[in-house]
Amino acid sequence: MNKFKGFTDSETFSQLPDKFFHNLLKDIDDAAELKVTIYFLWRAEHMEGPFRALSRMDFDVKELGLSADEIKRGLEKAVKRGSLLKVENEAKVYFLLNSPRGRAGVEAIESGKWNPASATSAPPVERPNVFKLYEENIGPLTPLIADALKDAEAMYSDEWVADAIELAAKNNKRNWKYCEAVLKRWKDEGRHGQKDQRDTRQGSERYTKSEFAEYLDG
Incomplete structure (x- = not known):
């Protein structure tokens, strides 16, 4: 276990939906599913554009501390649970949050009105305090x-x-x-x-x- 040095006095914060704490946190018993769900919420908050989608390759093995197989398993469980949505486009698999915007995003992808490959999804850069x-x-x-x-x-x-x-x-x-x-x-x-x-x-x-x-x- 790597020893955590603690938070600083100058942190940036990411929002999580209240439903995550009320409905999901107590039910998710798989670490991989929990990690990919939180990671998606963090990445999506820092994205721009009409819809927020991540491909399977956007889930960083190093940042998540998971293997590729564990990430795949976590995403499959999140989709089965209904917290994330899954859609295919041009031979790539994308994931969106199961929300009104996410469901509209799936429809836009399936109808060809929006190509998620055109959106930038680089993770936010950690700045020194x-x-x-x-x-x-x-x-x-x-x-x-x-x-x-x-x-x-x-x-x-x-x-x-x-x-x-x-x-x-x-x-x-x-x-x-x-x-x-x-x-x-x-x-x-x-x-x-x-x-x-x-x-x-x-x-x-x-x-x-x-x-x-x-x-x-x-």
Whole structure:
């Protein structure tokens, strides 16, 4: 057994349907079925598009800690139980959640109106927490900075804070005040507007002039 080091103070969370806890958790007695069901729910939440489908190959052996045969068995049990739906398209097998959207997805696949192969289904990338990211890119994590990071995560998001830290490191402006100024700018003007899509040099200049000048030293 690998010893788990514990959760951090900066975790992202994935939603699970309440019915999973009320109706499925107590009935699923096979570890493989439980793993593939939770894995599907996690992957589906991070997918975009009208429907959420995973092929059998999308169920990662390493992440699940299961063999290919165990994954196959778990999926078959989940389909038999009715938590997942199974459909074939162009010689590939896909699985969808047994929900109104999932059932509509099966109909769309069977009628040729939607090809699940066109959807991207890469698993979400695990990002380092902002405390570790700060120490690696900006400097020592003092109690004051730790509190500031927590406040920033609550006000913005861990993704925004991480991106601001990475931008500060990229521009060699390694101090928290600079990161904070970037976050305020993003909040006031938006992150993905036209001004945010300039080339690297222009983007760097944008954060090294005018109101950010006082944060550029030290």
